[in-house]
Amino acid sequence: MFQGIELAEMLPYVAVGLLAQIVDGALGMAFGVISSTLLVSVIGVPPATASAGVHLVECFTTGVSGISHAIHRNINWRLFMRLLVPGVIGGVTGAYLLTSLDASVTRPFVMAYLASIGLYLLWRGWRHPPKRHHEPRIVEPLGLIGGFLDSAGGGGWGPVVTSNLLIQGATPRTTIGTVNSVEFFLTVTISATFLFSIGSNGFGPEFWHPVLGLLIGGVAAAPFGAMMAKRIPTRWLLIMVGTVLSATSLFSIYKALT
Numbered sequence: 001m002f003q004g005i006e007l008a009e010m011l012p013y014v015a016v017g018l019l020a021q022i023v024d025g026a027l028g029m030a031f032g033v034i035s036s037t038l039l040v041s042v043i044g045v046p047p048a049t050a051s052a053g054v055h056l057v058e059c060f061t062t063g064v065s066g067i068s069h070a071i072h073r074n075i076n077w078r079l080f081m082r083l084l085v086p087g088v089i090g091g092v093t094g095a096y097l098l099t100s101l102d103a104s105v106t107r108p109f110v111m112a113y114l115a116s117i118g119l120y121l122l123w124r125g126w127r128h129p130p131k132r133h134h135e136p137r138i139v140e141p142l143g144l145i146g147g148f149l150d151s152a153g154g155g156g157w158g159p160v161v162t163s164n165l166l167i168q169g170a171t172p173r174t175t176i177g178t179v180n181s182v183e184f185f186l187t188v189t190i191s192a193t194f195l196f197s198i199g200s201n202g203f204g205p206e207f208w209h210p211v212l213g214l215l216i217g218g219v220a221a222a223p224f225g226a227m228m229a230k231r232i233p234t235r236w237l238l239i240m241v242g243t244v245l246s247a248t249s250l251f252s253i254y255k256a257l258t
Contacts, residue, residue: 013213021218025065025225053211058187064222066181072230074177083143083182090147095193118245136168151190176229
């Protein structure tokens, strides 16, 4: 399975995995979006195979990241339980559909919505930094939709769930830590569903070079994101989340329409 793998060809992906996971661990989003965009748009890996590869990597990166967030007390356990089951259900459903359907039709609309959320968070961070936080009311539907979009689009759990919880007034630090921690269980379930649905056909060196590179870089960077989420002030977390969400969503719209 690993015949033809060369370390030199993995190095660019190690750098991408390192950067993507630092951003993801600190802001609760971006690893799946950045990695999937790279695999599909640059490498030319089929969407189902790319999503399977990214989620395979995230089984390890989210596990390390989740442990790190727990150590730094960045997890709201009540919110964790409310997100877990709907997220897994949505993820399994999306994984099954992606193996037989093309999600490119709906992806631009989803990305346009996320870009608008990102711009709103940017405005809120600059002009109206929150002084009080409270428990979000709409949680389970977000978990279901976020899990579905994450598997069907190769990334979307963090952007959908984190951003919408922040809009409802949730505390950024514990929201980011909780969403990252739930993502471990989501990615394990999605990866198992993909492997069951499509097997290992087509997983040659052109697949394993980016996957192993992303895995090495992502695991190495995973502990640092939780440290950053704990130390960055709330206002700047909102601004950074808004910036990353807007930039990645607008780029995805551009790629989908060109």
